[in-house]
Amino acid sequence: MEIQIMCRYLDLFTIFISPYNTVMKVVFLALSYATVYMIYMRFRNTFDSENDSFRVEFLLVPAVCLSLLKNYKFTPVEVLWTFSIFLESVAILPQLFMITKTGEAESITTHYLFFLGMYRALYIANWLWRYHTEGFFDQIAVVAGVVQTIFYCDFFYLYVTKVLRERGKMTLPIPV
Template identity: 45%
Template sequence: MVNGLQLIADMLHLVAIIILLLRICVKTSCADVSIKSQILFCIVYCARYMDLFTVYISTYNSAMKIGYIGVSLLTILLIHLKSRNNNENASHHDSFRIEFLVVPCALLALFVNHEFTCLEVLWTFSIYLEAVAILPQFFLICKIGKAERLTVCYLVVLWLYRVFYLTKWGVKYVNEGSFDFVSVLGGIVQTSIYIAFLFYFIINISRGKNLASNLINSPLTLSSEDNLKEKATSASVYCIPIIPDHSISHNIDIKKVLKQ
């Protein structure tokens, strides 16, 4: 059963990565995808799989390690190219200071680990960093107040991946009476971050802010006054904040539009 839970978790992780790549490829903008989170995940995989050159477990294991590193690098490249082609200033919103995550995780790994060896410290560092690597993504969504459906699906599937890993560790503890303290700690922290974001999501809906529509719908594009009139009317009904398109140099008075 433990192996089955781990397989499901690994497959969910792959599905989450595929959804993210699909999100990047099919949409014209990557404004709601944090490249900083993807950089952190790339650091996680590189640190965790340094044993790729020293330890051979199986072809499947080696292929998964190479795949995670390769896909994370590809994701960063695609986000960078898409942002550059669309002249998007990603750093304006994606402004989370990732050094405040990397440095504390590295220091913690030096002092709290199973064994003070190079590979073990790197593996421990990757566990701690993975637990908080999603924070820039959540910070970005909260800051811009919107996200595509595929981005939300990516985050949900990624959360399910961690839930199945936590379930696996719980089953292992029940059956064997032991568990990996570092892995469980990292999993609990990461799952708690997801739950906190979900709580924020639900609270805003319950207060009538209709954050669900704001998060899932595409950003409003003010391409014309007629288009603005229709969307502004909808916004006034559902309390969805208007997010202007910065490519438009002139200002439009929404109140005047609504009176027309």
């Protein structure tokens, strides 16, 4: 979601932490925008409008409301950062909805989703390490990250049982 990307690093222009932090934020933004470009321009013919019927307002409205109610400081930059964290935690739901609706996913899609989920799971390891070594705990990021990882758990199970063991396209079991 483009809006999540735009809101995440607004502090890039107001707060300097380190050269490493600044470079990593710029790289993340550049790669994120490159991905969005590829999705909407280069590979737009792969868009499945018939099955992509998830209503994103069901994600946007709660993320906006939560970010207005639960933030560390009621400033535009902080509220938008919080919004991006909450939105990221549920941003995978449209893709999971589409997989459930169609009953299958291409191998490349499942690998991509798996590594997105692993990225989030590694964030949890990072939070544990930072709490242990620095005493740092970001309640908003941790709660949103745990919620996001929970959404991935069922997908992880299907990925291991269907994609890795059967070496192919993910097909979901037919409900009885």
